[in-house]
Amino acid sequence: MSAARQPARARRLSLGALRAGLAIALAIAGWAILVRAAALPPFILPGPERVARTLWTSRALLAEHAVITLIEVLAGLVIGAILGFAMGVVLAVSRPARILLRPLLVFSQAVPVFAIAPILTLWLGYGLGSKIVMTLLIIFFPVTSAFYDALMRTPPGWRELGDVMGARPWRQMWHLRIPAALPGFASGLRLAAVYAPIGAIIGEWVGASRGLGYLMLLANGRAKTDLMFAALIVLAILTLLLYAAVDRLARWIAGPEA
Template identity: 45%
Template sequence: MIIQTAFGVAAALATWQLVVLALRPPRYMLPEPWTVAQTLWRRRDLLMREGATTATEALLGLLVGAVAGALAGLATAAWPRAGAIAWPVLIVLQSLPVFALAPLLVLWFGFGMASKVAMSAIVIFFPVASFLADGLRRTDPDLLDATALTEASHWRAIQHVRLPLAMPAFVSGLRVAAPLAPLGAVIGEWVGASGGLGFLMIQANARLQTDLMFACLALLAALTLFLRAVVDALAPRFVPWAPEASLLPSRA
């Protein structure tokens, strides 16, 4: 997986360099990869400081969103009637563009980290809740009938049959959601913040420092890959029966 990812990054950088050589755009529109690499090194203290802020927001948002999404997905199975009422509301909320929610979150939670964590958690919440709820709904009816013969309670059937079988779907939801956590944090920083990579990108854009913007994007890409790799690494330990996955599809 690491070798495949490295080849993909190298191919993207080579294509980028070829585009610059062929079109020769102004540096403020599209700098060379080497220029961005120099900016990454020269401004490393600033980038690491702001990157740490965004990474903290993304990690906290991932944790909060995953827990909230898991509870919501589980609630739809534990209380089917309440879930039937609440789920359409959640779908409507999911259809709202996150940019529309960001100003409200800043208004409610302020310009600090809380609003960014909330935005990241919202982005994470819906895939996790949707995947887990779908996994719980897809439990084999024959298994449920067999469980009913044991006189197990509704909650015990969920705890010992439906939830374990739905865990692969939950892991799939995490794999989809984890790379989105930095996106939620950055969107919150774009709307209103005093730090973070999104805040730094806004400042660089106003000054036409495109190389610094690309440096921020490089760190965001690295953070995205890191979060996905963490989920892939931890999933087999906590859910050993979940199917393995990687950043890139394996060859048949």
């Protein structure tokens, strides 16, 4: 990134952080006003101060379960990104693969994830495996789809240059089409970073003994709504941090303009 663009990018980041902070402050204020104005009991909707106190007093418990969920999300994200990259390349180079596999990919998204989760739990047990596979299934399609679409939109001039130089299809794929499609792959990774926690939480809801999703169900069953909200806030923070990290990785892979 040039030196001239760095101050402008820093200003945009500062302005974005300011807007996000203002939005969060307004949301918390509205939350507190609603609880007080409606006189809602804590087991229905605890106030923000009560949830903040639970976040602090239960920080060790929340951290313990957050680590498990983070492991599931990261493992599913990495495996799903690798498989999505490979599948995108296969679909781009093989017409029979497009004919046979693309309908299966679409069908995999037509089946509700809640219907798949119990089956995975039955097959893989209540450990990390079923949650990782659930995360993988949710992010595999957006990564594959975004990367495949980008591979099929390689600038014609690049491909003509490869033909003139006598490059074979696989060399064109590696040296021309994949580099040109990296911004599309980066877009798929960003979507995956948002969707990945959904798969892990759904898997934990269906059957688990650890994780933020399990903790939410446990807190809900014991009417500890403040703990349930605290776990939800931790999950939201993890998702935002994951998205920020993946966004930086995507810019490193595909360039600052991706």
